[in-house]
Amino acid sequence: MFLAAPQEIVYSIQHSVVLEKFDRLAAALQKELSEDSLITLLDAVQFAAEKHEGQTRKDADATPYIVHPIGVCLSLWEEGGVHDVDTLVAALLHDTLEDTAATKEEIADRFGSRVSEIVSEVTNPGGLTSEESKAWQVAHAPTLSLEARLVKLADRLYNVRDLAHGPAGWSQEKIDGYYGWGQKLLDVLKGTNAQLEALLQETINNRSQIVKQ
Numbered sequence: 001m002f003l004a005a006p007q008e009i010v011y012s013i014q015h016s017v018v019l020e021k022f023d024r025l026a027a028a029l030q031k032e033l034s035e036d037s038l039i040t041l042l043d044a045v046q047f048a049a050e051k052h053e054g055q056t057r058k059d060a061d062a063t064p065y066i067v068h069p070i071g072v073c074l075s076l077w078e079e080g081g082v083h084d085v086d087t088l089v090a091a092l093l094h095d096t097l098e099d100t101a102a103t104k105e106e107i108a109d110r111f112g113s114r115v116s117e118i119v120s121e122v123t124n125p126g127g128l129t130s131e132e133s134k135a136w137q138v139a140h141a142p143t144l145s146l147e148a149r150l151v152k153l154a155d156r157l158y159n160v161r162d163l164a165h166g167p168a169g170w171s172q173e174k175i176d177g178y179y180g181w182g183q184k185l186l187d188v189l190k191g192t193n194a195q196l197e198a199l200l201q202e203t204i205n206n207r208s209q210i211v212k213q
C-alpha cells in the first residue's frame with residue numbers, strides 16, 4: 001500500500017532508470033523492515049528527490065541525480081548486508097548537505113540527530129578545489145564513524161562503477177586519476193565491510209586489466 005507511492009514522489013523518480021532502482025530497493029526493504037522503518041526510508045527518498053530535483057548525473061543520458069543515493073542505499077543493503085536503518089537513511093541523504101540547500105538542522109528534525117551526524121561526516125568542507133577535496137577525504141577517512149565509513153565505501157563503489165559508463169566529457173587522464181583516488185580511499189577504509197571492499201577492489205582491478213591490454 002504505502003509502497004505504491006512513486007507517483008506521489010517528485011517527478012524525477014518517474015524516470016525509468018530511477019524507478020527500476022527504486023522498485024528494487026522498496027521490494028528488498030519491504031521483506032525485512034518494519035512498517036515504521038520502511039516509511040522512514042521512503043520519506044528519505046522523498047526528501048532527497050526533492051532536494052536533488054533538477055540535478056543530473058554526469059553520464060551521457062543525464063540521469064536524474066536521485067538514482068545515485070538510491071543506488072548507494074541499495075548497495076549497502078544488497079551487497080554490504082547493512083540493515084541499520086539510520087545508516088541506510090544517511091545513504092539516501094548523503095549528498096544533500098554538500099550539493100543542495102538542505103541543512104543539518106532540517107535533517108536532524110526530520111530523521112534524527114544520528115542520521116544528521118552521519119551525513120555531516122561524509123560532507124566535504126566547502127571552498128576546496130577538487131584535488132584538495134580528494135586529499136582531505138583520504139586524510140579524514142580514518143576519523144569517520146563506522147556508519148559514515150560504510151556510506152563512504154558504498155558511495156565510492158557506485159561512482160567507480162559509474163566510470164565504466166563514461167562520464168560525459170571526461171579525459172582519460174581524469175578517469176585514471178579517479179580510479180587512483182578510489183584505491184587510496186579504499187586503502188584507508190579497509191576493515192569497514194569486507195564485501196563492499198572486495199567489490200570495490202575488484203572494480204578497480206578490472207579497470208587496471210583493461211588499461212594493460
Ligand code: ZN
Nearest residue numbers: 068094095155
Ligand atoms: Zn555520492
